[in-house]
Amino acid sequence: MVKTTWIGDVQKGQYNGKEVELMGWIKRERGSNKLRFIVLRDSTGSIQCVGKLDALGEKSFNLLKGILIETSVILKGVVSASEKAPGGHELQISSMEIVGGVNSERPFPINEDSLRVVDENGSPLYGGSEFLLNHRHLYLRVGRQTTMLKLRSSAFGAIHNYFRGQEFIEYQAPNFVAGAVEGGSTLFEVPYFQDEDNPDQKVYLTQSWQLYAEAAMPALERLYTIAPSFRAEQSRTRRHLTEFWHAEMEMAWANNNDIMVHGEGVVRHIAKTMLDECEQELTSIDRDLDLVARYADNPYPRMRYDEAVEILQGKGVKIEWGEDLDHSKESVLTKDFDVPHFLTHYPKIAKPFYHRVDPDDEKYVLCHDLLAPEGYGEIIGGGERTWTEKEILERIDEEGTPRDPYQFYIDVRSYGGVPHGGFGLGVDRVVSWLAGATSIREVIPFPRTSRRFTP
Ligand code: ATP
Ligand code: MN
Numbered sequence: 001m002v003k004t005t006w007i008g009d010v011q012k013g014q015y016n017g018k019e020v021e022l023m024g025w026i027k028r029e030r031g032s033n034k035l036r037f038i039v040l041r042d043s044t045g046s047i048q049c050v051g052k053l054d055a056l057g058e059k060s061f062n063l064l065k066g067i068l069i070e071t072s073v074i075l076k077g078v079v080s081a082s083e084k085a086p087g088g089h090e091l092q093i094s095s096m097e098i099v100g101g102v103n104s105e106r107p108f109p110i111n112e113d114s115l116r117v118v119d120e121n122g123s124p125l126y127g128g129s130e131f132l133l134n135h136r137h138l139y140l141r142v143g144r145q146t147t148m149l150k151l152r153s154s155a156f157g158a159i160h161n162y163f164r165g166q167e168f169i170e171y172q173a174p175n176f177v178a179g180a181v182e183g184g185s186t187l188f189e190v191p192y193f194q195d196e197d198n199p200d201q202k203v204y205l206t207q208s209w210q211l212y213a214e215a216a217m218p219a220l221e222r223l224y225t226i227a228p229s230f231r232a233e234q235s236r237t238r239r240h241l242t243e244f245w246h247a248e249m250e251m252a253w254a255n256n257n258d259i260m261v262h263g264e265g266v267v268r269h270i271a272k273t274m275l276d277e278c279e280q281e282l283t284s285i286d287r288d289l290d291l292v293a294r295y296a297d298n299p300y301p302r303m304r305y306d307e308a309v310e311i312l313q314g315k316g317v318k319i320e321w322g323e324d325l326d327h328s329k330e331s332v333l334t335k336d337f338d339v340p341h342f343l344t345h346y347p348k349i350a351k352p353f354y355h356r357v358d359p360d361d362e363k364y365v366l367c368h369d370l371l372a373p374e375g376y377g378e379i380i381g382g383g384e385r386t387w388t389e390k391e392i393l394e395r396i397d398e399e400g401t402p403r404d405p406y407q408f409y410i411d412v413r414s415y416g417g418v419p420h421g422g423f424g425l426g427v428d429r430v431v432s433w434l435a436g437a438t439s440i441r442e443v444i445p446f447p448r449t450s451r452r453f454t455p
Helices: 007-011 053-064 130-134 143-165 210-220 256-284 289-297 305-314 327-334 389-399 404-414 427-435
Strands: 019-031 035-042 045-052 072-081 089-100 203-205 222-230 243-252 302-304 341-344 367-372 377-384 420-426
Touching: 007 019, 007 035, 007 045, 007 089, 019 045, 019 089, 035 053, 035 072, 045 053, 053 089, 143 222, 143 243, 143 256, 143 427, 210 222, 210 243, 210 404, 210 420, 243 256, 243 427, 256 289, 256 341, 256 367, 256 377, 256 420, 256 427, 302 305, 305 327, 305 341, 327 367, 327 377, 367 420, 367 427, 377 427, 389 404, 420 427
Parallel strands: 045 089, 302 341
Antiparallel strands: 019 035, 019 072, 035 045, 072 089, 222 243, 243 420, 341 367, 367 377, 377 420
8 A cells, every 4th residue: 555645736626627646534524414524634734525415325325424533535536627616626535444543432632622721821731731632642643733843853854964964974972971061950860770889879861962963073173963851840831841952062162152143054054944945834733934034033132141231221120240040031031032142151050071171261151042032932952061171170179069070071081182072962942932832831742741741
């Protein structure tokens, strides 16, 4: 059985007047005792199909009548253009074969009512209602969620294209690690085999590829990955998962500015690729295409942390110099942004040891976060790395971090260290922001959060 005809192509008018065989799933069914209207869907779209008692004969017609949603079928018939039919085309059914039925005692559980769930502010909870999360495996085939999966695929492709186009080499790091990148509070400990010589050594799931990327930096000079990262995030925001997809890059002979060029480059390339590949999908979920085009076409301004703090204080937000910006503050700050902005030069006390201290003013580190507009907040975190052996030892000791698990990291500096840097981009976050999703949980097939690890 090979499928040759796709509903998306039928809706483009490629088969008008021709007999075709369509394989797909029943999305809707209604009609009278003589005439039934079916909406058939496949991965590329949906189409209205008309079944007439005269044409089908009683046996087939009765099978069609009341056929259950999500039954899989093969329909044969002639395609015609039709102004009344959604999408502009229609199939006159000449024969039908049921491939996989649906148990009438357990009909497809997702319907208009289950999709109409809203939060306390009346916003739709497409990605968040417990019912839809419990039925995630079935929800994936409902229009809006299928669209999110396509947008996601477009973003992954764009990231690979961007980095490979810039001569970066794809490189993989281990997921079982012994040290933290982003601070101990979000580490997931794993019950790993015990090391008899070192029984206290703990093993964790990785929070980032970065430390291992730096080890390969002197070998590859320009490297990137797209891989899962794990963080024991307690916060139940619409932007945090415990398992997320992390696009990271590392680059030798580069400073903070050189790294930001690529952060801007890859995000603009993702926006442009989505517009090129998924205009129809974005429109189908009511996303404003002009906004996405604006993010693709315009440069992203840079602003120092101090300036951001002043703006926030001016808006009456309570923030002290030295605090990291949590999501609520990023959200206020980015409400008025028309494109993403880089925030640079955070206070040293707000950031981990690997961030390079600014030689011009030791209160700051040479780092950046890219904050997305529409109140979305951080999508990239990156910067220059502390790259001399002397400085990395000082920073590690100053932080009170044990040296042992980081010896391999220190060694990168001991043997011909060079200035370098990189960033991490949350792919799910970028897709969620560009798609205008209601939650990050909408754009990952099976979201993992502090309370959710099934199905
Ligand atoms: P936040 O303050 O928003 O939690 P972070 O400062 O912990 O982010 P980084 O450690 O800089 O984030 O990670 C790099 C990027 O990875 C972030 O900019 C974000 O896009 C993404 N990211 C980080 N944590 C998560 C998460 N829990 N779920 C989804 N994406 C995440
Ligand atoms: Mn975080």
